[in-house]
Amino acid sequence: MNNRRNFLSGAGAITTAVLAASVSKVAMAALPEPVTQTKPDTMAPLVPANGRPYNPVVTLNGWTLPWRMRNGVKEFHLVAEPVVREMAPGFKAHLWGYNGQSPGPTIEVVEGDRVRIFVTNKLPEHTSVHWHGQRVPNGMDGVSGLTQKSIQPGKTFVYEFVARRPGTFMYHPHADEMTQMAMGMMGFWVTHPKDKHPHIDTVDRDFVFLLNAYDIDPGAYTPKIMTMLDFNLWSWNSRVFPGIDSLNVRQGDKVRIRIGNLTMTNHPIHLHGHEFTVTGTDGGAVPKSARWPEVTTDVAVGQMRQVEFVADEEGDWAFHCHKSHHTMNAMGHEVPTMIGVDHRKVARQITSLIPDYMVMGERGMADMSEMEMPLPDNTAPMMSGEGPFGSVEMGGMFSVLKVRRNQKPGDYSNPGWFKHPHGTVASEFAGEVAEPSRLQAQGKAAMPAMNMPKQDVEVQVRKPIGHAGH
DSSP states (O other), rough: HHHHHHHHHHHHSEEOOOTTTTOOHHHHHHHHOOOOEEOOSSSOOOOSSSSOOOOOOOTOOOBBBBOOEEEEEEEEEEEEEEEEEEETEEEEEEEEEETTSOOOOOBBTTTTOOEEEEEEESSSBBBBOETTOOOOGGGSSSSBTTTTTOBBBEEEEEEEEEEESSSEEEEEEOOOOHHHHHHTTTEEEEEEEEOBBBBBBBOOOEEEEEEEEEOOOOOOSSSOTTOOSSSSSEEETTTOOOSSSOOEEEEEEEEEEEEEEEEOOOOOEEESSSOEEEEETTEEEGOOOOOOOEEEEETHHHHHHEEEEEESSEEEEEEEEEEEEGGGGGGOOOOOTTOOOHHHHHHHHHHHHOOTTTOOSSSSSGGGGTOOOOOSSSOSSEEEEEEEEEEEOOBBSSSEEEEEETTTOOSSOOOOOOOOOOOOOOOOOOOOOOOOOOOOOOOOOSSOOOOOOOOOOOOOOOOOOOOOOO
């Protein structure tokens, strides 16, 4: 316990919590001390003080759960409870999670470890924990009603199994799943290989995060749990840009990024400036003969993807979901497209009645990043975040990979904006611009057209009301 207490005092932001009143003092003596974290910062990797050694991961805007060794068993304590998660500076959500945060802390173990996890329920309803993707005894699989009784409020259950294979996994409830997942109950699990593995390389930096989504009305604090498709906040580890930390690496580092998807749709995750290979899934490591270079990988619902690359290009590189509506915050799907519509006259009339009225989308959505529109309290702006050249015009699932030649090994601090060498930044051209070449002739049709109208018809399409899903 001394090593563990030293870690807690050194971490600063991590504090011990108090068990639910229904857990007796005798039971508390047998349980590992529960640990909580309430700050949304990316915490330093937890170097193992005991047990088998491994190279720890870094949880983006999160942390790794400490453990205690007890008679050769690695013991953890998860507390399912209501939490307040700061999703971006000035914007907080009332969620459910584990040990003070949503997502809960990352659990790191080594292949072959015997693991014992105590789960205390401080929610207003029953719960359970499913160890997504892992090989466990059937009675430890965490499906309420099928493999176990539900964990009732105030009760503590214990799960125990051997981490049988290395890989990238998740944990989440399998009880009232629609509610509890929509409220943010989930966490990451990493099992490290105990020996050198033919398909798992040693890396310099190993990042992990979960994809999750919420439907929170502007000005509200609590997600709407009945939403199936029409989410308005797309997040990484329950953070939205500009609240998502950057991934800071040293030039030449071998970098691994592990991504888990617990939203209701797929996400094509795209990295600028580098090619990567998919080296692992929730099914295990991908043999090297089955890999190929990518710059985008699609992570489907319930899947894990592990990508690796050498960070050999200095700069600030965008890293994001390539569904453009997933890089916005608090968006409204029912807003009509007004591009090209000149409604200045009607806007003046409306402004005389509603002084705060603002024209939206007349030239495109980029205006939204420049408007100082009055927003309800506790609302994330739709597109925000300032870069060195102005507004980034992004939100949601967006971050930056920062590659620096002078970033020290093991240093995860933000190095600031990249200083571009002279002559390497796109800029305005002051000379004369020649007339651009344009296509002058069309190819012939595959077959003759029949029954065509005598006059050209310009079709105007209006998007139907309603949202067909992502």
